[in-house]
Amino acid sequence: MKALLLVAHGSRRAESNAEVGRLADELRARAGAEFGWVGHAFLELAEPSIAQGMGQAAAAGAEELLVLPYFLSAGRHVVKDIPDEVALGLGEQPQLRVSVAPYLGAMPGVSDLLLATALRLSAGGA
Amino acid sequence: MKALLLVAHGSRRAESNAEVGRLADELRARAGAEFGWVGHAFLELAEPSIAQGMGQAAAAGAEELLVLPYFLSAGRHVVKDIPDEVALGLGEQPQLRVSVAPYLGAMPGVSDLLLATALRLSAGGA
Numbered sequence: 001m002k003a004l005l006l007v008a009h010g011s012r013r014a015e016s017n018a019e020v021g022r023l024a025d026e027l028r029a030r031a032g033a034e035f036g037w038v039g040h041a042f043l044e045l046a047e048p049s050i051a052q053g054m055g056q057a058a059a060a061g062a063e064e065l066l067v068l069p070y071f072l073s074a075g076r077h078v079v080k081d082i083p084d085e086v087a088l089g090l091g092e093q094p095q096l097r098v099s100v101a102p103y104l105g106a107m108p109g110v111s112d113l114l115l116a117t118a119l120r121l122s123a124g125g126a
Numbered sequence: 127m128k129a130l131l132l133v134a135h136g137s138r139r140a141e142s143n144a145e146v147g148r149l150a151d152e153l154r155a156r157a158g159a160e161f162g163w164v165g166h167a168f169l170e171l172a173e174p175s176i177a178q179g180m181g182q183a184a185a186a187g188a189e190e191l192l193v194l195p196y197f198l199s200a201g202r203h204v205v206k207d208i209p210d211e212v213a214l215g216l217g218e219q220p221q222l223r224v225s226v227a228p229y230l231g232a233m234p235g236v237s238d239l240l241l242a243t244a245l246r247l248s249a250g251g252a
Contacts, residue, residue, distance in 0.1 A: 004244055008198070016199040019231065026237040027244075034248055066247060068240055070198060072134070072230075073142040099247070104198075104236075105145065107243045111152040113235045114194055118130050118153075121192060121227050122160055 003037035003062035005053045007082060008070040010042030017046045020070065037062050043081055050082065054089035054096060064097045072105035127162035129188035131179045133208060134196040136168030143172045146196065163188050169207055176208065180215035180222060190223045198231035 004027060008020040020040050028038035037060040041053030048056065050067075057065050067086060071078050086098055104110065130153060134146040150166035157164050163186040167179030174182065176193075183191050193212060197204050212224055230236065 002248060006240070011199065011201065013199075013201060016201055019199055023231075023237055023240075027241055030237065030241055031244075034245055066244055068244060070240075072196060072198060073137065073139075073145055075137065075139060075142055101243055101247050104240070105149075107239055109235075109239045109242065110230075111149055111156070113233055113239055114132070114149075114196075114230070115153055115156055116235065117227055117233045118157075118192055118194060119160055121225070122128060 001036035001061050002034060002064045002066065003039070003057040003060065004031060004035040004066050004068060005050070005057060006038070006040040006068045006070055007050055007053070008040065008042055009077065010045035012045055017042065023070070035066075036060070043077055043085065050085035051089035051092060054086070054093050054098070058093040058096050062096065065099075067098060067100045069100065069103040071103040074103065074106065078103045127187050128160060128190045128192065129163035129165070129183040129186065130157060130161040130192050130194060131176070131183060132164070132166040132194045132196055133176055133179070134166065134168055135203065136170045136172035138171055143168065149196070161192075162186070169203055169211065176211035177215035177218060180212070180219050180224070184219040184222050188222065191225075193224060193226045195226065195229040197229040200229065200232065204229045 006024045024040035031038050037057050039053050039056055041048045041050045132150045146166050154164035163183050165179050165182055167174045167176045
C-alpha cells in the first residue's frame with residue numbers, strides 16, 4: 001500500500017498547524033485508490049514529527065511512502081533537515097520505501113495557481 | 127493599467143530570493159494582457175520592500191495593484207505585517223488602488239497541486 005505524508009514546518013500557532021491537518025484531510029478525501037493512507041507531520045514545534053508520521057503510515061500498512069514537503073524554498077529545512085528526519089524514521093521503519101517529492105515552491109504548477117488566482121480576482125474587480 | 131506584486135517573506139539566502147524573482151518572471155511571461163506590470167517584493171531581509179515594489183508599479187504606470195502573498199499560513203506576517211507594509215506604500219502612492227489576494231496556502235488550488243504532483247510521482251514509480 002502507498003501512503004502520502006504532508007510535511008510542514010510546524011508553528012507555535014495551533015491554528016497554523018490545524019491548517020496543515022485540514023489540508024491533509026482534503027488530500028485524503030481526494031487521494032482515491034492511489035494512496036491508502038494520507039497523513040501529516042511537522043519538522044519542528046509541533047507533533048507528529050516526521051518519524052512519528054512515518055511510524056503511523058507503517059502501522060497502517062504502508063509499504064511505500066511519498067513525503068510532500070509543504071515548503072516554499074530550498075532552504076536548510078528542505079535540503080538537510082527533512083532528509084535527516086526521514087533517515088531517522090527509516091531507522092525505525094527500515095522496511096518502508098520512502099521518496100521525497102519536490103517542495104511545493106518547486107512544483108511546476110505553482111505559477112499556474114498564482115496566475116489563475118490573480119486572473120480570477122482581477123476579473124472580479126480586484 | 128493593472129499590476130501584480132508577488133510578495134514573499136525574504137531570506138538571508140540569496141538563492142531563495144532569486145527563486146522568488148524567477149517565479150515573478152514566470153508570472154510576467156504568462157500574465158498576458160491582464161497585468162501590464164509584474165514584480166516581486168519582500169516583507170523582510172531582502173529588497174525591494176513592499177513599499178518599494180508598489181513604487182515601482184506606480185512608476186510603470188499601474189493604477190490598480192494586486193498583491194499576491196507567497197506565504198503558506200495565516201500567521202502574523204499575512205494578517206498584520208503585509209497589510210501594514212501596504213498601508214505604508216499607500217502613503218507614498220495614494221492614487222494606487224491596491225487589493226491583497228488570499229495567501230498561497232489559502233488558495234483553493236493548493237490541494238489540487240499537491241495531489242497532482244503526488245499522483246504524477248507515484249505513477250512514475252516514486
